[in-house]
Amino acid sequence: MSKELINVELVGIPFSTFTRTIRLGLEEKSIPYKLIFALPHTDIANKYHPFERIPSFNFEYDGTKQTLIESAAITNFIDAIWPETPLRPSRISSDLNDIFTNARIDELISMASNYVFNSVEPPVIKARLKFEKDQKQENEIVSLLTDSVQQLHQILTKLEQYSALKDNKQFLAGDNITWADFFCYPPLADLRAINEGKCIQGESAQFTKLAAWMNRMETIESVKKTMKDTLQDGWRPPFLRL
Ligand SMILES: N[C@@H](CCC(=O)N[C@@H](CS)C(=O)NCC(=O)O)C(=O)O
Structure with missing residues (x-):
């Protein structure tokens, strides 16, 4: 894992299909993370997701807690930070x-x-x-x-x-x-x-x-x-x- 990026959390529930998508990638890439149990439209989900959905992806970087939403964006971020065990060809490939x-x-x-x-x-x-x-x-x-x-x-x-x-x-x-x-x-x-x-x-x-x-x-x-x-x-x- 990148040394600068710590305390990875995924806010969602196993039952949620988009949450499962992100979990599949994290598991495949052996990235340690904590699943924060949250149903959509609840206080905990809404705390991180302005559209009241799940999942949200939290991490700490340079002493600041950051949140990302939208599963496709989260996967691009994961690929950029953890390129090992690739789940798509490199974005910078010119092939x-x-x-x-x-x-x-x-x-x-x-x-x-x-x-x-x-x-x-x-x-x-x-x-x-x-x-x-x-x-x-x-x-x-x-x-x-x-x-x-x-x-x-x-x-x-x-x-x-x-x-x-x-x-x-x-x-x-x-x-x-x-x-x-x-x-x-x-x-x-x-x-x-x-x-x-x-x-x-x-x-x-x-x-x-x-x-x-x-x-x-x-x-x-x-x-x-x-x-x-x-x-x-x-x-x-x-x-x-x-
Ligand atoms: N565009 C969002 C969609 C997320 C989404 O729809 N999640 C579902 C759970 S799998 C949800 O929160 N549904 C609540 C609702 O539709 O009210 C993403 O890509 O992450």
């Missing part, structure tokens, strides 16, 4: 392949943060949890989620076709694991934990390349280490804001 791969990774991060997250988390995961909490019958829940699931399938089709998986590569941006995988995996791991995730799970998966990539991801140590207290692990938020 055209590296420049292009970085652009692809940035595209996939943006797709994950916008299209994937927005089509998985609020309309399918949070909606299902709310319906379950309201004790709706399973067949009613499936029917209420039909439109959202159809829209989600369109996004998954595009993600599968756009990523390097279409060229039978191992990971989303090629044969190396990158931040692109760490942004896309957490919301899709949540999806796999519910009935609507059958499309990326098992023998009868509709999105076979995404399902095989998820299986590969789940053999990775940092993925296993960050599974505790996620939806996959059976954790549920104490309240839901829809």
